Amino acid sequence: xxxxxxxxxxxxxxxxxxxxxxxxxxxxxxxxxxxxxxxxxxxxxxxxxxxxxxxxxxxxxxxxxxxxxxxxxxxxxxxxxxxxxxxxxxxxxxxxxxxxxxxxxxxxxxxxxxxxxxxxxxxxxxxxxxxxxxxxxxxxxxxxxxxxxxxxxxxxxxxxxxxxxxxxxxxxxxxxxxxxxxxxxxxxxxxxxxxxxxxxxxxxxxxxxxxxxxxxxxxxxxxxxxxxxxxxxxxxxxxxxxxxxxxxxxxx
Ligand code: PGA
Numbered sequence: 066x067x068x069x070x071x072x073x074x075x076x077x078x079x080x081x082x083x084x085x086x087x088x089x090x091x092x093x094x095x096x097x098x099x100x101x102x103x104x105x106x107x108x109x110x111x112x113x114x115x116x117x118x119x120x121x122x123x124x125x126x127x128x129x130x131x132x133x134x135x136x137x138x139x140x141x142x143x144x145x146x147x148x149x150x151x152x153x154x155x156x157x158x159x160x161x162x163x164x165x166x167x168x169x170x171x172x173x174x175x176x177x178x179x180x181x182x183x184x185x186x187x188x189x190x191x192x193x194x195x196x197x198x199x200x201x202x203x204x205x206x207x208x209x210x211x212x213x214x215x216x217x218x219x220x221x222x223x224x225x226x227x228x229x230x231x232x233x234x235x236x237x238x239x240x241x242x243x244x245x246x247x248x249x250x251x252x253x254x255x256x257x258x259x260x261x262x263x264x265x266x267x268x269x270x271x272x273x274x275x276x277x278x279x280x281x282x283x284x285x286x287x288x289x290x291x292x293x294x295x296x297x298x299x300x301x302x303x304x305x306x307x308x309x310x311x312x313x314x315x316x317x
Contacts, residue, residue, distance in 0.1 A: 067269040069285075069316055070226055070292035071309045072189060073105040073299025074129065074157060074273070087115050089302035091122035094309055100316050102269075102292075103309055105299060106157050106189070109143050116152025127155030127189070130163055133176035135183070145177075145184035156181045157294075159215045160191045161232045171214025178225060179217040189226040189294065190215050191273070192253075196233035204231075204245075205252050212256050221261045226269045227253060228294040234274025236296060243287045246272055250289035278307035285312055 073090075087105065094103045106127035107115045116126040128148040132139050135146060148156055158181065159174030169177075178188035192211035194204040208229065216225060229249050234240050241249075250270050258265035272284050273294030284290060292312060298304040 067267050067291040069101045069312050070269045070271055071101065071103045071305075071312050072127065072155070072226075072228075072271065072292065072294050073305055074160075074294055074296045075105065075107050075111075075299060076129070076162070076296055077108060078300055079108050079111050081111070081114065083300075084111065084114055084118060086300070086302045087118040087124070087126075090305055091119050091124040093302060093306040094123045096313075097123035097309075098313070098316065101309075101312055104155055105305075106155065109148070109151075112148060112153050113151040120152070125154045126152055127157065127186075128153045129157045129160070131156050131158065131177055131181055131184075131186075133173060133180045135180065145181040145186050148181075149184045149186055153186060155187045155189055155226070157189045157191060157228075159211075161193055161230060161235065165232075171211055174215035175217045178215065179219055182217070182219045182223045182225070187224050187226060189228055189271070191228045191230050191294070193230040193232050193235075193274070199231065199233065204249060208249055209252055209256050212253055213260075216257070216260075220257075220268065221264060224268075226271060227257070228271040228273045229253060230273035230294060236275070238275050240275050240280060240284070243283060246284060246290060247287045250287065254289045276308065278304050278311070281308040281311040282314070285315055 104125040131145040132142040158177040181188040269291040
């Protein structure tokens with residue numbers, strides 16, 4: 066069985082004044098069972114302070130992107146090793162906002178995931194179709210192609226997480242139906258199990274896109290949904306903890 070992962074993605078939100086959310090979330094997950102992992106992926110400026118605040122608790126801290134190189138002349142970029150050094154345990158790669166804003170490709174996402182693994186981080190590899198692709202019946206093709214291109218071979222032996230985030234559901238308040246989510250997650254699971262016979266069934270598959278307290282229980286109950294990647298609703302401790310509680314209810 067894949068672990069359940071409840072991961073927040075603060076995106077480009079959060080100042081030092083918002084760090085009290087970390088303490089509140091850390092306190093709220095003190096009863097977190099072994100079968101659930103809870104983490105917040107913070108802007109790079111807050112990773113070190115967030116990791117310090119979460120230290121000793123069940124809350125883990127992640128970054129939101131990393132460069133594929135270990136170090137070098139890459140002004141403005143951050144390496145996986147730097148995130149690990151700051152106390153991160155996870156990093157998001159291939160998010161659709163990185164793909165759209167910075168032209169990142171499947172090849173880059175796979176290289177970044179590989180760099181994350183080499184630095185001892187667990188990559189959260191994001192995939193998802195646009196509305197145009199869904200409306201033209203290409204969702205499954207697009208997503209399975211992204212999974213094939215963005216998940217590195219190292220996933221055969223090292224933990225990775227995959228997040229299905231339909232681009233049209235991110236930050237829009239719109240979500241796919243449970244049937245639509247189930248169809249995509251099943252296709253991802255089959256692709257991963259075929260490619261990684263030993264580990265494919267253990268890779269947590271997260272759903273992301275307008276997940277909130279009101280829809281979390283329904284989404285988390287879908288077959289092959291092993292957790293969520295939560296943007297807007299991870300900014301408030303109360304909302305994020307309500308989603309965590311929905312996951313804890315289902316695994317208890
Ligand atoms: P959202 O973002 O929950 O605000 O839709 C999810 C994500 O992009 O990770």
